[in-house]
Amino acid sequence: MDDLTRVLLGLFVLCLLINPAFQQTQIVPLSSRIERVALLQLRSSLGLRTKEWPIKADPCSVWVGIQCQNGSVVGINISGFRRTRVGSRNPRFAVDALPLFASLLSFNASRFSLPGSIPDWFGQRLRSLQILDLRSCSIVGAIPASFGNMTNLSQLYLADNDITGIVPDSVGQLSSLSILDLSKNGLTGVIPPSFGSLGNLTLLDMSVNYLSGTIPPAIGALSKLEILNLSSNSLSSSIPSQLGDLSSLVVLDLSSNSFSGSVAPDFRVLRNLQKMVFGRNQLSGSLPGNLFASLTQLQSLVLSHNDFIGEIPTILWTMPSLVFLDASGNNFTGSLPNVSSIPSANSAIFNLSQNMLYGGLTIVIRRFSFIDLSDNYLQGKVPDYARSNASLTRNCLQAQFSQRAAAPCASFYGERGLTFDNFGLRNDTQAPPSKPHKKSHKKLIILAAVIGGVGIIALVIIMLVLFIVCTRKGTATSQRGTVVDSVPTGASPPPPGASLNFSSLGEGFTYQQILQATSNFSDADLIKHGHSGDLFRGILEGGIPVVIKKVDLNSVKKEAFMQELDVFSKVSHTRLVPLLGHCLDNENEKYLIYKYMPNGDLSSSLYRKTRSEDDSLQSLDWITRLKIATGAAEALSYLHHECSPPLVHRDVQASSILLDDKFEVRLGSLGEICAQEGETSQSRITRLLRLPQSSEQGASGTPAATCAYDVYCFGKVLLELVTGKLGMSASSDGTMKEWLEGTLPYISIYDKELVTNIIDPSLIVDEDLLEEVWAMAIVARSCLNPKPARRPLMRYILKALENPLKVVREESTGSARLRTTSSRGSWNAAVFGSWRSSSDVAAVPAAATSNKLEGASSFKHSKHSGTSGSQGSGQNNGGDHSSSNRRQQSRDIFPEPLNEEDLERQHE
Ligand SMILES: *[C@@H]1O[C@H](CO)[C@@H](O)[C@H](O)[C@H]1NC(C)=O
Ligand SMILES: *[C@@H]1O[C@H](CO)[C@@H](O)[C@H](O)[C@H]1NC(C)=O
Ligand SMILES: *[C@@H]1O[C@H](CO)[C@@H](O)[C@H](O)[C@H]1NC(C)=O
Ligand SMILES: *[C@@H]1O[C@H](CO)[C@@H](O)[C@H](O)[C@H]1NC(C)=O
Ligand SMILES: *[C@@H]1O[C@H](CO)[C@@H](O)[C@H](O)[C@H]1NC(C)=O
Ligand SMILES: *[C@@H]1O[C@H](CO)[C@@H](O)[C@H](O)[C@H]1NC(C)=O
Ligand SMILES: *[C@@H]1O[C@H](CO)[C@@H](O)[C@H](O)[C@H]1NC(C)=O
Ligand SMILES: *[C@@H]1O[C@H](CO)[C@@H](O)[C@H](O)[C@H]1NC(C)=O
Numbered sequence: 001m002d003d004l005t006r007v008l009l010g011l012f013v014l015c016l017l018i019n020p021a022f023q024q025t026q027i028v029p030l031s032s033r034i035e036r037v038a039l040l041q042l043r044s045s046l047g048l049r050t051k052e053w054p055i056k057a058d059p060c061s062v063w064v065g066i067q068c069q070n071g072s073v074v075g076i077n078i079s080g081f082r083r084t085r086v087g088s089r090n091p092r093f094a095v096d097a098l099p100l101f102a103s104l105l106s107f108n109a110s111r112f113s114l115p116g117s118i119p120d121w122f123g124q125r126l127r128s129l130q131i132l133d134l135r136s137c138s139i140v141g142a143i144p145a146s147f148g149n150m151t152n153l154s155q156l157y158l159a160d161n162d163i164t165g166i167v168p169d170s171v172g173q174l175s176s177l178s179i180l181d182l183s184k185n186g187l188t189g190v191i192p193p194s195f196g197s198l199g200n201l202t203l204l205d206m207s208v209n210y211l212s213g214t215i216p217p218a219i220g221a222l223s224k225l226e227i228l229n230l231s232s233n234s235l236s237s238s239i240p241s242q243l244g245d246l247s248s249l250v251v252l253d254l255s256s257n258s259f260s261g262s263v264a265p266d267f268r269v270l271r272n273l274q275k276m277v278f279g280r281n282q283l284s285g286s287l288p289g290n291l292f293a294s295l296t297q298l299q300s301l302v303l304s305h306n307d308f309i310g311e312i313p314t315i316l317w318t319m320p321s322l323v324f325l326d327a328s329g330n331n332f333t334g335s336l337p338n339v340s341s342i343p344s345a346n347s348a349i350f351n352l353s354q355n356m357l358y359g360g361l362t363i364v365i366r367r368f369s370f371i372d373l374s375d376n377y378l379q380g381k382v383p384d385y386a387r388s389n390a391s392l393t394r395n396c397l398q399a400q401f402s403q404r405a406a407a408p409c410a411s412f413y414g415e416r417g418l419t420f421d422n423f424g425l426r427n428d429t430q431a432p433p434s435k436p437h438k439k440s441h442k443k444l445i446i447l448a449a450v451i452g453g454v455g456i457i458a459l460v461i462i463m464l465v466l467f468i469v470c471t472r473k474g475t476a477t478s479q480r481g482t483v484v485d486s487v488p489t490g491a492s493p494p495p496p497g498a499s500l501n502f503s504s505l506g507e508g509f510t511y512q513q514i515l516q517a518t519s520n521f522s523d524a525d526l527i528k529h530g531h532s533g534d535l536f537r538g539i540l541e542g543g544i545p546v547v548i549k550k551v552d553l554n555s556v557k558k559e560a561f562m563q564e565l566d567v568f569s570k571v572s573h574t575r576l577v578p579l580l581g582h583c584l585d586n587e588n589e590k591y592l593i594y595k596y597m598p599n600g601d602l603s604s605s606l607y608r609k610t611r612s613e614d615d616s617l618q619s620l621d622w623i624t625r626l627k628i629a630t631g632a633a634e635a636l637s638y639l640h641h642e643c644s645p646p647l648v649h650r651d652v653q654a655s656s657i658l659l660d661d662k663f664e665v666r667l668g669s670l671g672e673i674c675a676q677e678g679e680t681s682q683s684r685i686t687r688l689l690r691l692p693q694s695s696e697q698g699a700s701g702t703p704a705a706t707c708a709y710d711v712y713c714f715g716k717v718l719l720e721l722v723t724g725k726l727g728m729s730a731s732s733d734g735t736m737k738e739w740l741e742g743t744l745p746y747i748s749i750y751d752k753e754l755v756t757n758i759i760d761p762s763l764i765v766d767e768d769l770l771e772e773v774w775a776m777a778i779v780a781r782s783c784l785n786p787k788p789a790r791r792p793l794m795r796y797i798l799k800a801l802e803n804p805l806k807v808v809r810e811e812s813t814g815s816a817r818l819r820t821t822s823s824r825g826s827w828n829a830a831v832f833g834s835w836r837s838s839s840d841v842a843a844v845p846a847a848a849t850s851n852k853l854e855g856a857s858s859f860k861h862s863k864h865s866g867t868s869g870s871q872g873s874g875q876n877n878g879g880d881h882s883s884s885n886r887r888q889q890s891r892d893i894f895p896e897p898l899n900e901e902d903l904e905r906q907h908e
Pocket of ligand 6: 175176177197198199200
């Protein structure tokens with residue numbers, strides 16, 4: 001019984017396989033003998049496989065891609081087929097059998113390689129063809145003129161081949177053609193004017209070729225044309241106005257050619273146009289507003305990288321359908337419209353960068369999901385609504401990162417007779433950029449003379465003082481014969497004086513004004529006694545709150561003051577505390593007037609008393625902390641990498657990081673800044689003599705003048721932000737060491753959870769934020785590498801803080817890979833290069849994790865026993881095999897005097 005069933009079932013299946021007609025009874029088998037022979041011939045000349053075209057089966061019902069009607073072949077579709085091994089040995093454009101199919105309507109060989117040229121007879125002998133698709137077939141040679149004989153052809157695709165030569169005129173005879181796609185070839189010559197008679201054409205794509213000449217005006221007669229793409233050719237002269245007659249046009253792409261002249265066509269009838277792309281040509285002139293008046297369907301408009309001038313037509317700001325406009329890289333000018341009735345669509349994206357827009361930001365910005373206004377000349381304050389959806393770099397905006405310098409802004413506005421707000425600073429001291437009015441002419445000359453005179457006298461004084469200071473310091477340094485002094489003479493910033501630029505030192509105030517502003521320096525207005533001078537709160541005339549530093553040259557180092565003046569005269573950056581003015585009238589008391597920072601400095605605002613009655617402390621949230629870290633890194637990165645010679649801040653600590661009303665960082669305490677130590681002869685001598693040298697302090701007790709020193713201090717600030725342990729960055733060496741000893745072991749690139757042991761308990765962080773905290777901790781630890789040469793550069797630290805998740809995600813998942821194939825020069829490698837060498841123990845993840853608790857307890861132990869020496873921790877519970885690991889770990893983590901070997905390596 002069983003066997004019989006099986007046999008019957010087998011027979012049934014066999015039946016199905018042998019006779020496909022069993023399945024598809026409705027298909028009439030191939031009836032013509034000629035066509036059968038022709039198919040076999042095609043099969044062998046193209047090298048097709050039995051898999052698709054099995055010899056013994058009926059082509060109409062079984063062969064893939066064969067379409068029959070009433071027993072004869074009407075469609076052949078070998079698109080994407082693979083050839084047999086023999087067939088692929090010598091692939092050619094061998095389709096000689098095609099004309100034998102009397103009723104063939106369509107031939108589709110796209111993505112089937114036919115290296116060779118289309119035979120000349122092709123068009124003549126395949127006149128009945130309606131669809132020909134030869135896209136991506138590796139065809140070479142020219143389009144035969146005989147194509148003009150295929151008068152029934154409605155779709156012709158020859159795109160993405162290597163077809164060369166000119167487009168034959170005869171193609172214009174294909175009156176049934178609705179799709180003509182010749183894109184991505186090597187076609188040369190002109191667009192045949194005969195194309196004007198392709199009255200059924202809906203798509204004409206000749207993009208990415210080498211066509212030259214102009215667009216034949218006759219094209220304008222193609223009333224059914226919906227898509228015209230001629231981009232990326234060498235077409236030139238002006239765009240014919242006849243294109244304005246293409247009433248069915250939906251897409252018009254003429255980008256990346258050499259079209260010139262103005263956009264003259266009257267677009268009034270282009271009511272269906274949705275996309276217009278004119279980018280990268282040499283179009284010029286201004287755009288008349290009425291050009292776009294009837295393009296109510298327009299969604300996308302690209303005018304970028306032309307030479308357009310004049311204003312952006314107001315209508316473009318208000319067209320409800322327009323969701324994408326790229327007008328970048330032109331000479332558009334004018335100001336942003338103050339459009340208050342915002343169209344409903346607010347998801348628009350505009351790119352207006354690299355133009356000459358000026359004036360203030362307006363509420364029109366709210367319309368956009370993103371607007372790029374970078375590289376213009378916009379000025380004024382940045383309203384809140386423009387903070388998230390607008391790119392505003394390289395403008396003339398107030399209190400904004402990465403803006404143009406004052407000079408180009410002033411001259412731009414000056415040349416146009418416009419008023420420049422000078423970044424919101426008082427501008428009395430600046431020479432008027434534009435031609436002054438006749439009335440005030442005399443006054444201004446006198447004013448200028450007075451300012452000039454005072455300036456010259458001040459310059460001479462400053463030069464003298466600096467000269468004295470410099471020579472004195474030079475001798476002092478060489479007398480001491482020690483290594484690191486604050487400012488090596490050779491490497492200090494070029495002597496100021498000649499280049500001391502008073503316009504960047506803000507306004508000059510009189511002593512009377514200063515007294516008035518501070519109520520005669522009343523104690524109530526004293527903020528603190530700083531090491532470079534006493535800081536007072538003050539109110540200028542007009543109610544502007546400021547901070548005034550009183551520098552008593554009898555008690556404060558003169559050079560610090562001069563240095564600060566010099567820094568302000570040379571560098572300007574939105575991340576540095578703005579200097580509003582100065583008063584140098586008195587001989588021994590100098591005053592610097594800074595912008596008032598509503599949120600004080602980091603050390604005072606990490607925790608704030610809440611307004612509620614319970615007096616509890618509210619701490620800065622994590623987002624703000626990360627923003628502060630990034631801001632400070634930007635400031636330091638500017639000093640280290642964008643100033644020449646590189647400037648070292650030397651006083652990086654929480655109290656130097658000032659915060660404005662939006663908690664944007666303005667780095668202060670600039671009195672210690674000096675140029676990075678060069679390879680002075682002294683340091684070379686030290687190396688030769690192998691004098692002992694602490695890594696952070698010069699022998700004289702002043703901070704080292706190296707960027708690496710700033711990085712170290714910044715590491716402490718980062719750690720403060722993570723742990724909330726305020727004041728550590730300002731503390732003495734001993735306390736510091738102990739603190740680091742207790743903190744660093746909890747920072748591991750292999751164990752995120754470990755960091756929760758040291759996180760500021762007042763921080764509320766979820767899983768995502770925890771990764772950022774972890775990342776910052778890792779960066780901090782890299783900065784605290786005891787070996788200065790191994791600390792990451794500030795610019796890499798900045799990158800890491802800007803992409804905190806990259807730090808941990810890439811590193812923790814691919815640490816093994818990174819160790820072997822770290823890409824040199826990437827910021828990631830820079831941060832972790834230092835990491836790897838600073839934490840050898842971490843290279844053994846298992847050991848690190850299993851020891852983490854022990855490590856922690858051993859630390860506590862050492863703290864209780866009062867040993868601050870880093871080597872003690874391991875010995876306290878020595879004996880087990882892991883102690884050497886820990887010893888290594890602590891040795892590498894804590895800063896300690898380098899031994900001779902290290903010193904050598906450091907200078908390699
Ligand atoms: C043949 O053409 C049709 C579209 O006309 C397509 O969907 C199909 O994938 C093509 N290829 C084959 C092998 O049938
Ligand atoms: C189908 O072919 C048969 C003979 O081959 C012919 O008689 C018939 O008219 C054809 N039908 C159509 C619709 O072409
Ligand atoms: C040819 O075949 C491909 C897929 O195999 C298909 O995408 C394409 O639309 C076909 N061409 C025509 C004109 O139908
Ligand atoms: C073109 O099509 C028409 C109608 O569809 C037909 O009568 C004519 O024979 C075709 N021409 C050729 C050359 O096949
Ligand atoms: C076919 O094309 C060739 C080349 O363009 C032309 O000389 C010939 O007259 C055409 N034949 C017909 C019947 O249109
Ligand atoms: C459009 O094609 C049809 C045949 O499909 C033809 O009869 C007609 O003349 C063509 N129209 C134009 C304007 O060429
Ligand atoms: C565009 O502006 C630049 C810079 O002002 C100028 O050099 C260039 O000639 C201007 N081009 C046109 C077409 O006005
Ligand atoms: C700059 O100074 C001029 C003359 O004192 C004044 O008219 C102008 O308003 C000032 N500009 C700004 C933005 O304050």
